[in-house]
Amino acid sequence: MTDKPSHERIRTAPKVLLHDHLDGGLRPQTILELADETGYRGLPAADAAALGAWFAEAADSGSLERYLETFGHTVGVMQTAAALARVAAECAEDLAADGVVYAEVRFAPENHLEAGLSLEQVVEAVLDGFRAGERRAAEAGRPIRVGTLLTAMRHAARSSEIAELAVRYRDVGVVGFDIAGAEAGHPPTRHLAAFEYLQRENAHFTIHAGEAFGLPSIWQALQWCGADRLGHGVRIVDDIAVPEGAEGAGDGAKLGRLAAYVRDKRVPLEMCPSSNVQTGAAPSIAEHPIGLLRRLRFRVTVNTDNRLMSGTSLSREFAELVDAFGYGWDDIEWFTVNAMKSAFIPFDERLALINGVIKPGFARLKWAVGGAER
Numbered sequence: 001m002t003d004k005p006s007h008e009r010i011r012t013a014p015k016v017l018l019h020d021h022l023d024g025g026l027r028p029q030t031i032l033e034l035a036d037e038t039g040y041r042g043l044p045a046a047d048a049a050a051l052g053a054w055f056a057e058a059a060d061s062g063s064l065e066r067y068l069e070t071f072g073h074t075v076g077v078m079q080t081a082a083a084l085a086r087v088a089a090e091c092a093e094d095l096a097a098d099g100v101v102y103a104e105v106r107f108a109p110e111n112h113l114e115a116g117l118s119l120e121q122v123v124e125a126v127l128d129g130f131r132a133g134e135r136r137a138a139e140a141g142r143p144i145r146v147g148t149l150l151t152a153m154r155h156a157a158r159s160s161e162i163a164e165l166a167v168r169y170r171d172v173g174v175v176g177f178d179i180a181g182a183e184a185g186h187p188p189t190r191h192l193a194a195f196e197y198l199q200r201e202n203a204h205f206t207i208h209a210g211e212a213f214g215l216p217s218i219w220q221a222l223q224w225c226g227a228d229r230l231g232h233g234v235r236i237v238d239d240i241a242v243p244e245g246a247e248g249a250g251d252g253a254k255l256g257r258l259a260a261y262v263r264d265k266r267v268p269l270e271m272c273p274s275s276n277v278q279t280g281a282a283p284s285i286a287e288h289p290i291g292l293l294r295r296l297r298f299r300v301t302v303n304t305d306n307r308l309m310s311g312t313s314l315s316r317e318f319a320e321l322v323d324a325f326g327y328g329w330d331d332i333e334w335f336t337v338n339a340m341k342s343a344f345i346p347f348d349e350r351l352a353l354i355n356g357v358i359k360p361g362f363a364r365l366k367w368a369v370g371g372a373e374r
């Protein structure tokens with residue numbers, strides 16, 4: 001089959017998203033309206049198109065630290081229960097409209113306390129918002145399930161509190177925990193108490209590691225902290241030697257002990273191509289380590305990270321990868337099944353989505369494409 005998956009068709013495929021930040025995915029128009037309602041001042045643009053463009057440009061800095069500064073404006077308008085619920089509902093609707101059938105969306109409750117909400121009120125507002133968005137998406141004929149990950153900021157000191165919050169809300173929509181923020185100078189082992197607590201509670205967590213800092217960060221996240229998944233993890237390629245001239249194939253690649261561990265244990269990598277190019281973690285989509293890691297059959301997944309800052313969607317990330325690496329429907333399905341297998345919801349529920357939604361959805365798509373060609 002010669003069909004190249006187009007952006008349009010990729011939108012209709014049932015997709016799975018594991019790494020998406022709630023405060024990195026607002027609609028520009030919503031930011032303007034919430035700023036008006038909540039009295040937030042200092043937005044860098046006054047209309048939606050210009051604001052969207054400002055985020056994309058400001059985030060395109062080549063540095064994670066400067067990229068993260070743009071979140072001041074989104075977090076700034078997400079300080080009331082109504083604003084949080086609206087943003088969460090729209091997030092679910094936007095992902096569903098893009099063909100995402102299962103998503104895990106993360107945010108840091110500690111960033112939303114400026115107007116006097118408690119951590120619990122913040123979490124409850126977001127969970128209510130996701131439920132409302134799921135209902136609206138289902139009514140529109142695009143059913144989606146959204147799980148929530150609670151993030152602790154790695155430069156701060158509230159990780160144990162946030163881990164306890166994640167456990168407290170785990171039966172009502174919170175499916176895991178994460179740490180995020182500037183990576184260099186803030187190793188995950190600073191939050192060991194939180195991770196050990198989560199392990200004792202049989203809870204799931206992922207750690208942003210190997211994005212702006214290299215192998216030591218990945219090693220600590222896995223071997224000291226016990227992370228179930230890695231946020232980004234792109235720098236794992238520093239532990240893989242590809243012989244000169246064999247770049248295209250990946251054959252003959254030599255894996256160091258850490259890279260071998262990651263592949264052998266099927267540690268899921270939450271890769272976010274466009275975000276990585278913006279923060280300088282990868283030079284371009286075409287040179288993104290995802291190409292090599294997919295050829296070597298690491299447990300790679302494709303994600304958006306921050307749809308607003310990258311002006312992207314999950315479909316667009318796949319379309320970019322199709323252009324860069326010539327991926328076909330089988331590759332997109334493989335990434336999708338990888339993601340569903342790696343989700344933090346129970347095994348039987350993951351299996352039901354794989355067999356009941358993802359496989360039949362891709363089969364229909366491939367059949368339709370094949371039929372059109374005949």
Ligand SMILES: O=c1[nH]cnc2c1ncn2[C@@H]1O[C@H](CO)[C@@H](O)[C@H]1O
Nearest residue numbers: 021068071106107108151180181208
């Ligand atoms: O790619 C990233 N690397 C590290 N931290 C990030 C990234 N994207 C967003 N955040 C941080 O996570 C917080 C909670 O969602 C955001 O406020 C932002 O500071």
Ligand SMILES: [Zn+2]
Nearest residue numbers: 180208231305
């Ligand atoms: Zn992230």
